[in-house]
Amino acid sequence: MNRREILKYTAMLTGTAICAPLTGIMLSGCSQQVKETPAAHSSLVFFNSEDFTLITQIMDVILPKTDSPSASEVKVNYILDNMFDQVYKSDYQQKFTAHFHQLKSFLNSKNFDSLDRKEQETLLLSLEALTENQRNEAYWAYIDLKQQTVAFYLSTEEIAENHLNYLPIPGEYKPCVSLEDLGGKAWAI
Numbered sequence: 608m609n610r611r612e613i614l615k616y617t618a619m620l621t622g623t624a625i626c627a628p629l630t631g632i633m634l635s636g637c638s639q640q641v642k643e644t645p646a647a648h649s650s651l652v653f654f655n656s657e658d659f660t661l662i663t664q665i666m667d668v669i670l671p672k673t674d675s676p677s678a679s680e681v682k683v684n685y686i687l688d689n690m691f692d693q694v695y696k697s698d699y700q701q702k703f704t705a706h707f708h709q710l711k712s713f714l715n716s717k718n719f720d721s722l723d724r725k726e727q728e729t730l731l732l733s734l735e736a737l738t739e740n741q742r743n744e745a746y747w748a749y750i751d752l753k754q755q756t757v758a759f760y761l762s763t764e765e766i767a768e769n770h771l772n773y774l775p776i777p778g779e780y781k782p783c784v785s786l787e788d789l790g791g792k793a794w795a796i
Contacts, residue, residue, distance in 0.1 A: 653691040653700075659684065661711055664720060665749070666756045668727045675770045678756050681763040687755055706748035713745040 651659055666678035666687075678684065691700055714720075717730055735753075737746050760766055772792045786793070 650685070651688055652693075653688050658707065658711065659688065661714065661720070662687065662707075662752065664727070665714075665731070665752060668724065668731055669753050669756050670760055671724070676765060678760050681760060681765045683756055683759045683763065686759045686763070687752075690755075690759075703748065703751060706744040706751070709744035710748035710752075 654662065663679045663684045666684055670678040670683075672680060691703070695703075713734070714730070719727060719730060722730065731749065734746055734749050737743075761771070770792070772789050
């Protein structure tokens with residue numbers, strides 16, 4: 608297995624494992640949207656400016672600024688752009704792009720970018736709540752984006768070192784330690 612595959616599978620597994628229990632917590636905060644200028648998008652390598660802006664908005668609804676930074680503040684949106692360009696294989700890129708365009712169409716039909724943060728959150732939660740027989744490409748694009756957002760967010764240096772317990776070189780392994788013994792913080796990935 609090469610490095611790309613390891614990164615890809617780690618991101619997917621981490622997102623899946625963390626996604627379910629954190630759903631309510633991630634979407635509970637309200638914060639102002641940060642609008643980026645098109646000039647700020649000059650370093651994009653995979654997504655176009657319009658798609659990148661939408662991805663950034665979705666990420667900031669999933670992980671808004673609270674007592675910790677929002678997803679875009681720690682550059683999760685740029686990490687995702689680079690992962691698609693440098694790590695993911697073309698078949699996955701094409702599948703995600705097709706699904707994402709369905710998500711984009713759905714959100715545009717609901718005027719996602721003109722909604723306030725609470726309405727955006729409600730819209731995304733309604734998409735996530737689709738039953739198994741209602742799930743479509745837009746649903747899968749959102750779930751995929753959400754999992755990657757959480758995984759990349761938790762693995763950023765800012766979050767790992769300042770908002771989670773972090774040991775760059777772990778010491779003794781203690782399998783059963785209470786959260787209180789750790790200062791009330793979960794471990795970084």
